[in-house]
Amino acid sequence: xxxxxxxxxxxxxxxxxxxxxxxxxxxxxxxxxxxxxxxxxxxxxxxxxxxxxxxxxxxxxxxxxxxxxxxxxxxxxxxxxxxxxxxxxxxxxxxxxxxxxxxxxxxxxxxxxxxxxxxxxxxxxxxxxxxxxxxxxxxxxxxxxxxxxxxxxxxxxxxxxxxxxxxxxxxxxxxxxxxxxxxxxxxxxxxxxxxxxxxxxxxxxxxxxxxxxxxxxxxxxxxxxxxxxxxxxxxxxxxxxxxxxxxxxxxxxxxxxxxxxxxxxxxxxxxxxxxxxxxxxxxxxxxxxxxxxxxxxxxxxxxxxxxxxxxxxxxxxxxxxxxxxxxxxxxxxxxxxxxxxxxxxxxxxxxxxxxxxxxxxxxxxxxxxxxxxxxxxx
Amino acid sequence: xxxxxxxxxxxxxxxxxxxxxxxxxxxxxxxxxxxxxxxxxxxxxxxxxxxxxxxxxxxxxxxxxxxxxxxxxxxxxxxxxxxxxxxxxxxxxxxxxxxxxxxxxxxxxxxxxxxxxxxxxxxxxxxxxxxxxxxxxxxxxxxxxxxxxxxxxxxxxxxxxxxxxxxxxxxxxxxxxxxxxxxxxxxxxxxxxxxxxxxxxxxxxxxxxxxxxxxxxxxxxxxxxxxxxxxxxxxxxxxxxxxxxxxxxxxxxxxxxxxxxxxxxxxxxxxxxxxxxxxxxxxxxxxxxxxxxxxxxxxxxxxxx
Numbered sequence: 001x002x003x004x005x006x007x008x009x010x011x012x013x014x015x016x017x018x019x020x021x022x023x024x025x026x027x028x029x030x031x032x033x034x035x036x037x038x039x040x041x042x043x044x045x046x047x048x049x050x051x052x053x054x055x056x057x058x059x060x061x062x063x064x065x066x067x068x069x070x071x072x073x074x075x076x077x078x079x080x081x082x083x084x085x086x087x088x089x090x091x092x093x094x095x096x097x098x099x100x101x102x103x104x105x106x107x108x109x110x111x112x113x114x115x116x117x118x119x120x121x122x123x124x125x126x127x128x129x130x131x132x133x134x135x136x137x138x139x140x141x142x143x144x145x146x147x148x149x150x151x152x153x154x155x156x157x158x159x160x161x162x163x164x165x166x167x168x169x170x171x172x173x174x175x176x177x178x179x180x181x182x183x184x185x186x187x188x189x190x191x192x193x194x195x196x197x198x199x200x201x202x203x204x205x206x207x208x209x210x211x212x213x214x215x216x217x218x219x220x221x222x223x224x225x226x227x228x229x230x231x232x233x234x235x236x237x238x239x240x241x242x243x244x245x246x247x248x249x250x251x252x253x254x255x256x257x258x259x260x261x262x263x264x265x266x267x268x269x270x271x272x273x274x275x276x277x278x279x280x281x282x283x284x285x286x287x288x289x290x291x292x293x294x295x296x297x298x299x300x301x302x303x304x305x306x307x308x309x310x311x312x313x314x315x316x317x318x319x320x321x322x323x324x325x326x327x328x329x330x331x332x333x334x335x336x337x338x339x340x341x342x343x344x345x346x347x348x349x350x351x352x353x354x355x356x357x358x359x360x361x362x363x364x365x366x367x368x369x370x371x372x373x374x375x376x377x378x
Numbered sequence: 379x380x381x382x383x384x385x386x387x388x389x390x391x392x393x394x395x396x397x398x399x400x401x402x403x404x405x406x407x408x409x410x411x412x413x414x415x416x417x418x419x420x421x422x423x424x425x426x427x428x429x430x431x432x433x434x435x436x437x438x439x440x441x442x443x444x445x446x447x448x449x450x451x452x453x454x455x456x457x458x459x460x461x462x463x464x465x466x467x468x469x470x471x472x473x474x475x476x477x478x479x480x481x482x483x484x485x486x487x488x489x490x491x492x493x494x495x496x497x498x499x500x501x502x503x504x505x506x507x508x509x510x511x512x513x514x515x516x517x518x519x520x521x522x523x524x525x526x527x528x529x530x531x532x533x534x535x536x537x538x539x540x541x542x543x544x545x546x547x548x549x550x551x552x553x554x555x556x557x558x559x560x561x562x563x564x565x566x567x568x569x570x571x572x573x574x575x576x577x578x579x580x581x582x583x584x585x586x587x588x589x590x591x592x593x594x595x596x597x598x599x600x601x602x603x604x605x606x607x608x609x610x611x612x613x614x615x616x617x618x619x620x621x622x623x624x625x626x627x628x629x630x631x632x633x634x635x636x637x638x639x640x641x642x643x644x645x646x647x648x649x650x651x652x653x654x655x656x657x658x659x660x661x662x663x664x665x666x667x668x669x670x671x672x673x674x675x676x677x678x679x680x681x682x683x
Contacts, residue, residue, distance in 0.1 A: 004606055005556040012597040071505070077541035080514035140510055275594035283591040288508055290550040324637065325482035326627035327587055329511050347483035349491070352514035 006053050015042060016050070027054045045098055079326035092157055092196075094288075095356035095366045096343055140292050142325075144303035144318035145334030148340060150360040151302045152183045154334075155259040157365045158300055159191050159227050162257045165218070168200055173256025174226040176248075178241065180265040184229065195363030228255070235266035239280065242287050249295045256297050258288075263301040264319045278323050285327035301328065319352075392472075402451045435575045451619045455579065458520070459489060461667055461681030462652075467673055472543045472578065474588035474630045474671070475586040475612050475647070479638040479655035486625045487511050488579050489654070489681045493623060495520040501578035505546040506558060508587045543575065552588045553601055559610060566618040577620065580611075584625035586639045593641065601643055608647035624648065638668075645669075 002023055021027055026051070027035075028132045035047040038363055042050070075083075085201055159177050164170020177184060197218055206292075228248075233240050249255055271277045308317040318325060318333070325331065331347040344355040357368035381547070391506035428514070439447075463469050467504055470476045470493065478486045491570055494503045495517045525533065549555045569576055588606070592600030615622045626644075628636035638644075645651075651668040666678035 005553070005560070005600070010597055073545040073547035075536050075542045075545035076498075076505075076514045076517055076546060079512070079546060080518055080541060176473040212467075238490060279591050279594055282587060286508070286550045286591065289548075290506070291549050293550075295509055322481055322627060322629055323586075323590060323639065326584070327509060329509050331483070349487050349511040350515050 006050075009052055010045065010049055012042065012050060025262060027051065030254065036280075045235050055104070057203070086102045088153035091335040092161060093356070093358040095367055096358050096365075098356065100345070106323070140289060140299045140301075142301045142303055142318070142331045143334065144305055144331070147337070149334045149336065150365070151334065152261055153188075153360050154365055155261050155300065155302055156184065156189050156192055158257060159197050159259055159363070160189065160223055162298075163218075163223050163226050164196070164200065168203065172255045173254050174252065176228045176230070176232045176245070176258045176259045177260065178232065178238075178253055180232055180238065180260070181262045183261060184230065184231075189227065190220050191362065192221040192364040196223070199363075225282065228252070233264075235271075238263075238266055239284060242284055242291075245291055246287075249291060249297075255295070258291070258297060258306055259297070259303045262304060264303050264324075268304075268319060281320060281324055282327060285324070290326075407462055423465070434536055455493070455497050455621055455654040457489065457493040458524075458628060458683070459492055459681050461663075464487065465665060465667065465673070465677060466650075466652075466670070467681040470621050470648075472619050473616050474649035475608070475615055475622045475624065477624050477626055477638075477648035477651045477653055479628060479651060479668070480656075481628045481636055483655045484654045485683055487583055487640065488516070489490055490583055490623060490625065491516050491521055492683070494544055494579065494581060495540070497579045497621075500575070501543065503544045503579040503594045504562065504577060505544060506555065506580070506582045507546055507548050508550060508582075508584055510548065511583060514541065517541060519542065530560060549588070552592065552607070555582075555607075556610075559614065563614060563618075567616070569620065577618075580614070580620050580622045582611075582622070582624045584627060586626045589640055589644075601641075604640065605647065608644065612647070612649075 003013060004011070005023060008016075030051075033044065033047070035051065036044065098365060143151060143154065155177065159175035162171050162173050162175050164172065165170045197220060200218075230241055232241055245258070267277055267281065288299050288301075291297070304319045306317060306319045318331070325347075328347070329349065330345070330351075332343045333346050335342055335344065340357050342355050342357050345351055345353050358365055359368050410448045447530045452471060454466075454468035454471050456463045457466075478489060480486050488507075491513065494505055497503055498517075500621050516669040518537055518541070520671055521537055522533070527538060547558060549558055562577075566577065585607070589600070589604050592603055594600065611624070614620055627639050631640045638653075648669070650670040650673075653668050656662070657664070661682050663681050663683065664678060665681065667673055667675045669675055
């Protein structure tokens with residue numbers, strides 16, 4: 001393997017090459033003190049670092065097992081079976097869950113453009129529990145939409161729904177809520193948590209007649225306790241937090257969803273250097289993908305919309321441009337259609353484009369009231 | 379290239395005098411050659427260095443050998459999508475780097491999944507995924523459409539056989555990808571010796587997510603890494619008879635139209651480039667050729683997924 005493939009700084013690489021070390025084998029038999037003393041102008045600690053990186057790369061050469069082509073690769077057949085056993089996070093709207101194939105998957109990044117979520121809670125039967133589907137597929141979802149469509153409401157609803165216990169078909173996990181705009185209202189979260197618990201007990205009574213055993217022991221305070229809330233005020237804080245999440249998630253293994261409320265907020269104003277913005281955003285997206293895959297969690301990003309002026313017509317498009325749209329796995333756009341709120345799947349590797357209506361009620365996100373005839377029996 | 383000091387054990391003529399002479403002229407490895415010398419011993423040493431250099435480069439090939447190699451090894455793989463196969467005169471070619479460019483949600487990942495499911499029937503496929511967008515359900519769906527389900531068990535066996543040929547690995551930064559490609563290279567070297575099911579397709583979805591965080595800063599390291607990646611992929615494709623399919627996205631250019639990302643330096647690296655776009659709200663996709671070694675650029679076709 002050649003030197004240029006090692007993750008070391010450009011100046012160190014330049015020094016190594018001009019001193020004649022162009023391949024890993026030439027570094028194999030030298031000690032760090034010789035390296036530092038020799039023709040290079042590097043300090044002892046830098047020399048040790050270089051040798052450490054080189055030996056790590058050399059180690060990965062020799063451990064080429066015959067069973068898999070590369071370390072960590074999985075065959076598609078294994079992945080298919082893994083996915084069939086994953087869990088979804090319900091959005092509390094049966095229609096929305098339907099088009100999402102069961103709910104928000106983990107391991108992917110979903111961007112939601114809030115346009116309209118109307119969920120009706122006029123019947124417990126609409127409270128779709130995810131027992132029929134079970135797959136902790138990773139979701140990286142980007143949700144985008146105009147202001148006032150209910151993005152933050154959906155974010156809070158997801159943060160509450162992820163905590164539904166396993167008995168009710170939920171994930172029983174905790175949530176991380178990263179707030180950049182300051183739109184997270186604790187009272188609203190409490191209201192939604194209360195409504196969620198009431199629905200669970202009603203479902204309990206409806207389906208299981210022996211409700212003495214399965215009494216809901218959860219209180220709204222418990223739900224609020226399991227939401228880890230971070231408030232960030234600048235883009236540097238945002239980058240620092242994403243870097244810190246690695247350590248945080250290794251300590252809190254039961255976190256199952258990360259909701260970022262307005263991932264774009266700090267990047268839209270005061271950013272003069274566009275190239276820097278693209279670099280920072282793509283780097284951040286890759287880190288979030290990495291977290292989603294390693295810890296098997298769902299990442300939901302909420303985005304704003306902006307107006308794009310093309311050919312003398314105005315069009316609404318998600319903020320931050322094409323490069324950012326490319327990085328997310330799924331994209332949901334929320335929009336108004338008359339008086340109703342609709343959610344539309346814009347981009348997904350495995351779901352077809354569909355839209356569903358929902359509404360924002362006092363109890364959170366529920367199905368839209370106009371489609372009463374689509375009541376489902378659980 | 380080895381250092382001259384390390385080569386001394388094999389070639390005793392490269393003793394310290396020769397090395398000091400070389401060092402005084404800035405030569406530390408066998409990569410450099412020097413013509414000026416004033417003593418017999420030095421002449422011998424220099425001649426030895428030059429012969430070591432000659433041994434190291436690739437052997438020359440003539441046109442007939444290249445044609446033989448092309449006919450025997452460099453086949454064409456159909457993607458399974460009729461419109462694209464007709465446009466490309468068969469499909470994607472082994473030994474070449476094919477790039478799919480398009481705005482967001484224009485069907486690039488779907489084309490890759492379709493091609494992977496098609497090629498996996500007879501060969502092995504490696505899918506490098508940077509955005510967690512590899513979907514086994516879609517692969518199962520594409521495969522299910524093409525066979526007649528005689529029985530559920532037979533279908534299951536077929537799915538298992540074909541899908542075990544596809545390996546998927548997630549990479550999230552460029553150095554991780556280099557590691558993976560290096561392991562792939564050693565795997566392919568052992569594979570060339572033996573027969574059986576061989577790896578013939580490498581898909582990188584998407585290379586632009588890995589490279590964009592590196593470009594644009596004041597240092598040129600990003601662009602150097604980008605061109606090195608391109609050359610590495612082309613080398614793997616040619617030497618080990620792989621077809622390589624990579625995905626790029628678009629950015630806004632002047633005048634409001636979109637152009638492929640990664641800039642002008644990347645433009646000449648892939649052998650063929652296809653531009654995909656989608657008619658909003660329907661299942662119809664358009665593909666047009668931006669660059670191809672044997673088809674005219676500008677030709678376009680439509681297809682449905």
